[in-house]
Amino acid sequence: MKGVLETREVQSPALENNPLGDPARRRLTVYLPPGYAEGTQRYPVVYFLHAFSSSGGSWTNVSGFAPSVPDRLDALIEQGTIPPVIAVFPDAWTKLGGSQWVNSDAIGRYRDYLAKDIVGFVDKTWRTLPKAASRAVVGHSSGGYGALVMGRYHPELFSLVGAHAPDSYFEYCYMPDLPKAATALLKSGGVEAWATEMRLRARETKMRGDDFPVINILAMAAAYSPKKGEPLNLELPFDQQNAKLRLDVWNRWLVHDPVRFVPKFLDSFRKLKGVFLDCGTRDEFNLRWGTRMVADDLKAAGVDVTHEEFEDGHSGVSYRFERSLAVLVPRLTQD
Structure with missing residues (x-):
């Protein structure tokens, strides 16, 4: 150089x-x-x-x-x-x-x-x-x-x-990851539980390939739909129990598209x-x-x-x- x-x-x-x-x-x-x-x-x-x-x-x-x-x-x-x-x-x-x-x-x-x-x-x-x-x-x-x-x-x-x-x-680049994130969060018991597990896994061994869609959605929610008082101060654009799209939150994302x-x-x-x-x-x-x-x-x-x-x-x-x-x-x- x-x-x-x-x-x-x-x-x-x-x-x-x-x-x-x-x-x-x-x-x-x-x-x-x-x-x-x-x-x-x-x-x-x-x-x-x-x-x-x-x-x-x-x-x-x-x-x-x-x-x-x-x-x-x-x-x-x-x-x-x-x-x-x-x-x-x-x-x-x-x-x-x-x-x-x-x-x-x-x-x-x-x-x-x-x-x-x-x-x-x-x-x-x-x-x-x-x-x-x-x-x-x-x-x-x-x-x-x-x-x-x-x-x-x-x-x-x-x-x-x-x-x-x-x-x-965002309909094309983020929406395909929403059900993947919903599956992982439901299995872990929520946003904070999943984040704790992922960080422990990354520190002790490494992140899994299927971790990326989840952390991606959490990070985008933190950027586009923050809400103080919620876990990690963010609102997800889907219901964590049935993955139904929450249009009020999703529309907050779209403003940033x-x-x-x-x-x-x-x-x-x-x-x-x-x-x-x-x-x-x-x-x-x-x-x-x-x-x-x-x-x-x-x-x-x-x-x-x-x-x-x-x-x-x-x-x-x-x-x-x-x-x-x-x-x-x-x-x-x-x-």
């Missing part, structure tokens, strides 16, 4: 006293491009949002065969495909596996954590160009969802958004320089279709959209960041 990775710790006021008791002090990894230490130049910044069940440290995981995302970024700069940028890899791991990068009474204020604490810390610590025209935010899966959240709420901070297979059209909120916040997305969207044609969570819907709505509203599909599934597709970075980074203001 020609550039350098630095690691700092950030104390986040937004995460202090969060409901899950997760740490407010988080490790932050930052990529600095070649020549950073020798010069005085300021650089645009790309923020990378990790997926559900992942963490900020996952971006630098080394594979025996595939390069990491920082390695891919570094190679793009060395090849001249993109101009030099600073890259930021914040951590939004929670005891439920993730935050969806939103503010939630059941999880904590993770949107504020990114938009206020992380962006502010990065601009104070490194030689950034501290303006929206020089910032992009990208992510995959729940990280892609988070990138759309930033486009919705913070066009004053980010001018370019890249969302790879973002959680969208990009296919619903993007059309309502088009004024925010029109402020962006552009949006990159993609998804694999064999995505196991059916995210191809929600991504298409979001792309269609943005295009119809006059937003500059690059929408692509490729022959692959949901996981192991970090190579696609090479494409989104090639599209987005040259559009960042360099001075």
Whole structure:
């Protein structure tokens, strides 16, 4: 790698006293491009949002065969495909596996954590160009969802958004897991009992494959339908005894679905320089279709959209960041 990775710790006021008791002090990894230490130049910044069940440290995981995302970024700069940028890899791991990068009474204020604490810390610590025209935010899966959240709420901070297979059209991506979660929770005796069993199992051995749909639904309920006083401060969108859909709660989820909120916040997305969207044609969570819907709505509203599909599934597709970075980074203001 020609550039350098630095690691700092950030104390986040937004995460202090969060409901899950997760740490407010988080490790932050930052990529600095070649020549950073020798010069005085300021650089645009790309923020990378990790997926559900992942963490900020996952971006630098080394594979025996595939390069990491920082390695891919570094190679793009060395090849001249993109101009030099600073890259930021914040951590939004929670005891439920993730935050969806939103503010939630059941999880904590993770949107504020990114938009206020992380962006502010990065601009104070490194030689950034501290303006929206020089910032992009990208992510995959729940990280892609988070990138759309930033486009919705913070066009004053980010001018370019890249969302790879973002959680969208909840009927297709989440609903198939609802009966699986209902089965497991009924067998365990409820939300808290299941969570205790799962954490014990993960600590002593490992999570089971069938644990993922359950923790996924619990985490999404914490993000989309929090309710203080309920187990884990969340409301499930189904009856725990017969799995019947609770439409009042499910409709609370749908408010957070990009296919619903993007059309309502088009004024925010029109402020962006552009949006990159993609998804694999064999995505196991059916995210191809929600991504298409979001792309269609943005295009119809006059937003500059690059929408692509490729022959692959949901996981192991970090190579696609090479494409989104090639599209987005040259559009960042360099001075």
